[in-house]
Amino acid sequence: MFKKLERTKVFRDPIYGYIEVDLELISKLIDSKEVQRLRRIRQLSGVGMVFQTAEHSRFCHALGTYQMARLVLLKVEGIKENLDEYEQVLFLCTSLLHDIGHGPYSHAFENVLDVSHEEMSARIITYKDSDIYKILVEEKINPFDISSIIRKEGKYRLIEQLISSQLDVDRLDYLSRDAYFTGALYGNIDRLRLLRSLIIKDQKVLVRASGLHSVESYLMARYHMYFQVYYHPVARAYELLLESIYNRIKDLVANNIKINANLEDFLAILKDSNNIKSYIEIDDNYVFGFIKQLIKSEDEILNKFANAIENRHLFKYIELNKDINLDLIKPYLNKKYYYYESSVSAVAYLTTLGKDNINIYLDNGKIIPIEEYSSVINALAVSSYKEVKRIYYFEG
Amino acid sequence: MFKKLERTKVFRDPIYGYIEVDLELISKLIDSKEVQRLRRIRQLSGVGMVFQTAEHSRFCHALGTYQMARLVLLKVEGIKENLDEYEQVLFLCTSLLHDIGHGPYSHAFENVLDVSHEEMSARIITYKDSDIYKILVEEKINPFDISSIIRKEGKYRLIEQLISSQLDVDRLDYLSRDAYFTGALYGNIDRLRLLRSLIIKDQKVLVRASGLHSVESYLMARYHMYFQVYYHPVARAYELLLESIYNRIKDLVANNIKINANLEDFLAILKDSNNIKSYIEIDDNYVFGFIKQLIKSEDEILNKFANAIENRHLFKYIELNKDINLDLIKPYLNKKYYYYESSVSAVAYLTTLGKDNINIYLDNGKIIPIEEYSSVINALAVSSYKEVKRIYYFEG
């Protein structure tokens, strides 16, 4: 039996009205150093350069994902029969902690570190000196159960689906949230309708046939959010400035050239991505703090890109699938730090993800893949695939 | 030059904040008997039996469509170059008046009268004794120009497209509005983004390539609103009660059997649908007024269906495309008044409507059909077609 707080704690939230915390364990996790760190990491990285109001942090998404998990436990038919008390709390904890491993401006960061943020999440949660680890152990939740879910090891199949599949608490929160904070209306999905459409049977998340339309609508919303928000070329054009700085630092370090800025923890994780102690120190403030110093760097490259960040002098880009004139970018072609090729793609629904697929629960009890039930989704799965290739180059 | 009001008149509206009227002509039209009549005709007929908050009138949709037309004139690139002042005002008037010919619970009504509401709109506007006709003539707008647009005679091609095509001011208003009043979230389209995506060239409404996603999203919203709201079987199950009453009245009249209720105007238009004077008298109040009287009718059929309306005793229904047991409905099969077959269908996008199709304006100035530009829309056009056949029967 997990200990309840004397009085339910609430966090005001524009998406849910209130986020409610009634377990002491959850309350302690929220106050942990590692969860608090998410306050200092922007949810949408460079997207704020296009949608100027999208400055919300990963912290509020962590709380929101937890709240979605709470709603799943309260509203979805069959959930209580399929998860015992330990598993219910495990689900809540995982929803809160699933993004704990994100670094600042994650895309650029992952490219340089070469470790996924999911893997970093798992490592932090099982790192014995982290607040999280200590709290979990003290409150009788095995941290390795959470990392197992994040790593999708199959031990808790139902929770894995609920946390990460093509229809999960993570997406249900972030689509709504990112739509709210950008002002883009596409992501305005009908969360309550979706929740009512779900049913849990034999450890599987299923969608009732009557809820088909709400899933079709959700998939389209997700698809449009990808191209209109998450993949916006200007966001990438900004993040590449960071990537060039990281790459330059790597090269200077490799050549034993000293950089005049506070980079200790960053250099530590470049050397060893298992250095969780240093990893946790690194957040948006940390990165923009050393970039502030690099503005006056003696290294011309660092100096240039640090100033570019400050003054929003972004990479330029052209799309490759048009009849473009490559002469334009000739001087930048393949020039280190100044040139990147990038490709983004999305499809409204992927039929090949096996256990992450969406299945329909028919009135007669039969279960079939959604693409067999919905000709719309079948069509989208085939034809909505869209890939955009871009060349980014930096002038100056 | 059309006369302006001394001070802009406003109508509070939850969709636009305010609806603004600055022309005297528009103000007079709004005050006309025929436009005021729309206050007494529900926009969504029987849908209110499912979505209990959807009680809004056609009057507020008429104002809303006018406001969308205003926004088109204010915001869409190229519109002023393609419409002269007379045409701009013509467009505003037509947007306000396009639904003037609707009767109460239109579907059942049209079935019985066998005249489309568009045709009735055209007739009312050109009916010399209508307030509308007199106001228009007085203010130097030719009523026959409006009826020509409504009848799509091709004289004002651009206005016809703006008023009625697959992307028009009518739909842009009603999808948002019906979503708001039902509480269904699907219809929450991004009107402002769509407006910014439009461009008028050579009397044609085009969509910029960059606005593709907003159109895809709008088409899906429309599609879902059809099946989730407009085609909801319970709405039809209610409207059929009216249809049975109408049919019974028709039969009794044909047999010269007197009905003990105030039906004068209704009988008049059954005899002659060109009787505009009587037509205008008929609204929701009129119909529910005589149904109140029929509750005590001596005719058993009228009595039964009138009471059914009062007590929400609806038609039952089954879907034909399931492995259904027709034994269930055997006693009702083809039984007059008690049995109806119904079929509804929709497709996200229809490629075969010629001038009502949506075309994309590419950056290089080329114009192509949207389904050629968007593989998503192409797929939806082919595969989103969905037809639902139902049998409705009345027990009791």
Next chain:
Amino acid sequence: MFKKLERTKVFRDPIYGYIEVDLELISKLIDSKEVQRLRRIRQLSGVGMVFQTAEHSRFCHALGTYQMARLVLLKVEGIKENLDEYEQVLFLCTSLLHDIGHGPYSHAFENVLDVSHEEMSARIITYKDSDIYKILVEEKINPFDISSIIRKEGKYRLIEQLISSQLDVDRLDYLSRDAYFTGALYGNIDRLRLLRSLIIKDQKVLVRASGLHSVESYLMARYHMYFQVYYHPVARAYELLLESIYNRIKDLVANNIKINANLEDFLAILKDSNNIKSYIEIDDNYVFGFIKQLIKSEDEILNKFANAIENRHLFKYIELNKDINLDLIKPYLNKKYYYYESSVSAVAYLTTLGKDNINIYLDNGKIIPIEEYSSVINALAVSSYKEVKRIYYFEG
């Protein structure tokens, strides 16, 4: 133990997302003839003449009040300790049924009948032939307990407060709802914050000191909704047309003059307001049904006012507290049917309502009247009293 439905029933609602019904008793009550009748009675009567989108019915407010009561049971501290199971269900039933006695365009109607709608609610609920009475008895709820609460007889003091005081589930629903459907933003109160501020102690509804601001804000919202929406002079100018018709009918009946329209039930309740059977037949459709007939009445007065309703030819009005020129209205002064004096007043908070007052629960456990704790409310109680006197006259 009250029987639960097999699957929770939901009603889509723009205010709460969903209204959830899990008790069979509530489901049956909603389907009763008397609750269904509320679908045909507009919540805001003549206000729809000013705010054209405000066409919502008393039915959706009844559901909404029930949902607020549900939320109170789920969220308010101390509620479960203060209400046993029977009382909890009693509270839910009363919230659903509290407005059951409203007639069409209630103000005009009450003036003519001279019985309050609360009293009519109590009578209907305890009327042995009503569906409601039968359902309640069958499901082991004493109808007289509900009428006792509505009549505020003091038997269930806590429920009485929750249903009707200066801060109750009725107001919490209708302020939000009426704001939503009019588009007026004043009523946009913070329901969730208010619920969290409440605490039940010794059968009393109290507000925590920390929730003071949300109550101040709610009281101002209520105050502004009164003058901006509920008391809008145009609404009254419309309702008076009905009142004149009612008065004329009364007079003709008193003089034994036959009226050529279906008025049976209306005449029945004019004679005896205890005639519940007739009362239940009367709704908006009934009234507008006979008004449709009166358009052609031979009585000049009825004819005139019926046509005025149809064509929105409203009473004119002037405010008395200005330096007005009474010459203007001389021809109408005190002229029966054509002239009314009207006075509306409101105060943000009334300190003299005894058990309906709002009390603050201090951190130290002390309880004090809100006006002692908040100087703002104290000031408003004294000085926000506002009375507007108007003269209404009918030209023509």
Next chain:
Amino acid sequence: MFKKLERTKVFRDPIYGYIEVDLELISKLIDSKEVQRLRRIRQLSGVGMVFQTAEHSRFCHALGTYQMARLVLLKVEGIKENLDEYEQVLFLCTSLLHDIGHGPYSHAFENVLDVSHEEMSARIITYKDSDIYKILVEEKINPFDISSIIRKEGKYRLIEQLISSQLDVDRLDYLSRDAYFTGALYGNIDRLRLLRSLIIKDQKVLVRASGLHSVESYLMARYHMYFQVYYHPVARAYELLLESIYNRIKDLVANNIKINANLEDFLAILKDSNNIKSYIEIDDNYVFGFIKQLIKSEDEILNKFANAIENRHLFKYIELNKDINLDLIKPYLNKKYYYYESSVSAVAYLTTLGKDNINIYLDNGKIIPIEEYSSVINALAVSSYKEVKRIYYFEG
């Protein structure tokens, strides 16, 4: 004549839908280094520690204030007659630039610098090396006209009122915006209604009598936002950590003790607040960048408070107007860095601000102070004054 952009530029914004820029001058100002810097300064400083979603920047408020000014020019009666073209553009520029002088976590910052942010705004705008100055001069706007408005020198009285009074474009934007991003509902003011209530006469902003309620409602919203959001004690408890760090730095510098962190620009402005070049370098990133370094500082005080920021170890506080036990704080009393007294106060309406007061324009053309016209506002002006004194102390 000011040059228009070829195509209107838009910024998506959740408050207005779109913010539209059609003047080249405005577009250039937005791209200036000094306006872009506002992206890196949070609008609500420490409030994000309570309302975790309130992470929006001053940049989006600057754009929003500009958009409000645009709406004033489009919608307010009499504005065009009272401002010539130069003044209209001056108004737009000033609205965009009015907050340009804010530093990071402004309250703490101003306390240490002892210069108001308004004064800093004026200095930056008239600093010859700023991008802003150059752009303005090039586009024929005199920067000193803008600084004159910000300093309220009386040269442009009408613009001064519109930019900063008790009802101005600044407040109209930030109340809505801060409500949106915190999720607090109090600030949800009716901007459109307010705009329609305004009228400009003889260079004065007046409110029509009919708009009284919307102003009362706005004043209450503002009042509640103060105590519920802006003055939230936790926000201050966080900002004081910064203040202690600043104070400690000041003291160390005074004693010539070297601090091991990149503080050059900060020390420069401590020495001379006229050093605009350094001032502009300082933003949230700058401050949190050096705080990251101070985490490992050898100075015990800096070390302690820097770590407190990182781990959200906030000042504790008690309210003085309760029967408090001062023993609790005895060890901290007046202890430098560890102890602060703080007092916040607000009143719903201040009658003594002279030209910043709100005046009512009566139907008969007379102009009177709002508190004479509204007994509610008169009462609030007298009795809503509320002061909260708190003691903040840092344990550890």
